[in-house]
Ligand SMILES: Nc1ncnc2c1ncn2[C@@H]1O[C@H](COP(=O)(O)OP(=O)(O)OP(=O)(O)O)[C@@H](O)[C@H]1O
């Protein structure tokens with residue numbers, strides 16, 4: 467039984483008349499059919515051929531129906547089983563469903579019902595297989611530079627490969643620090659547009675009045691100060707990919723202009739009447755719920771439908787299971803090398819401390835925390851005390867779901883936040899950061915993830931000024 471065509475079905479039924487009747491009806495629908503009269507024959511075919519669907523008569527002479535069902539499930543976990551029960555034995559049917567049957571119907575069989583149940587079951591079984599195949603492919607074919615083997619990230623990798631091959635707009639959604647920009651770059655790198663420019667614009671970081679000039683460019687004399695012509699980002703992205711980050715922050719006027727650009731695939735520089743053809747693939751990102759912004763009228767619906775042909779939802783770090791460890795080990799390696807502490811490793815119990823945090827700032831927060839933890843570590847291991855200390859100094863994301871009471875007070879001593887664990891580590895780490903940054907205060911504060919003012923206070927406290 468191949469997985470080609472419309473799907474493969476095995477009918478397990480001891481009543482010859484019934485078997486022929488079902489076989490005939492389903493063959494007409496285009497399915498590849500096999501038949502078995504006994505439980506033993508059925509099991510043999512199922513282990514060998516893994517059909518999409520088994521239609522199982524729950525009352526066979528040679529087998530207990532529920533027991534057979536369990537054995538089918540373990541021999542072919544992805545095969546769906548629809549059981550057929552005698553009229554009036556609904557209780558049996560329900561027990562079968564509890565044992566993992568996908569659905570049931572009672573005899574006498576209504577052909578219209580049968581067709582619907584079978585079609586639905588086959589569709590579902592095929593989808594499950596397709597997703598699994600893509601995942602397996604992704605597992606053996608990771609995206610270079612993207613760390614993660616959790617189900618969510620493997621799915622992401624296969625989606626990236628899929629969208630990279632098609633020249634359609636992509637919208638990336640995800641909390642801050644989940645890797646939206648990284649994904650945008652990977653899509654570009656894998657796509658045929660690789661080798662042409664990747665141009666990133668953060669719509670939230672550029673004041674509204676400047677965004678138009680930035681995106682569209684301008685001619686000399688278009689406004690005061692426009693002393694020479696300027697090529698806009700759309701033009702710079704020619705042949706390549708334009709990444710519009712935080713697209714949800716665009717003003718209504720800019721949304722209208724962007725929509726027109728996407729529809730007409732031309733741009734006009736400010737102060738020019740001439741329009742120029744542009745060719746770029748749009749990748750947009752947002753950490754807000756754009757659909758909600760559409761409902762409140764904050765974001766144009768027509769623009770939304772232009773950019774959301776494909777939506778990639780990046781899972782937050784707290785939903786990526788052991789990816790946390792893969793990422794953590796990598797950052798320890800990177801920063802270990804950077805700070806001259808080669809061979810440094812993350813201790814097991816340090817990993818436990820990482821696990822207990824919810825990472826509202828996601829991968830970016832993890833990287834910052836481990837950078838600091840590496841800085842604090844001496845000896846061979848990054849221990850739990852180093853991670854706890856680094857976490858206590860973590861300021862989290864600009865806006866995250868979890869900013870609140872448990873965030874350590876900046877002005878409170880770092881030592882108070884971690885209690886006894888730290889010992890004299892705070893002073894030590896400040897000295898270390900100052901040394902690394904050659905006593906440039908701001909650089910040292912950045913390294914430690916605290917504000918300059920906090921650093922100055924602490925330096926005074928430890929007599930370091
Ligand atoms: N799966 C990953 N593997 C390796 N590095 C990652 C991964 N995800 C994110 N990073 C790294 O984490 C950092 C944050 O990623 P990125 O800037 O792409 O996130 P973002 O979602 O755009 O964040 P923001 O919403 O704050 O703009 C980057 O240094 C990026 O390289």
Ligand SMILES: [Mg+2]
Nearest residue numbers: 643646647711
């Ligand atoms: Mg970003």
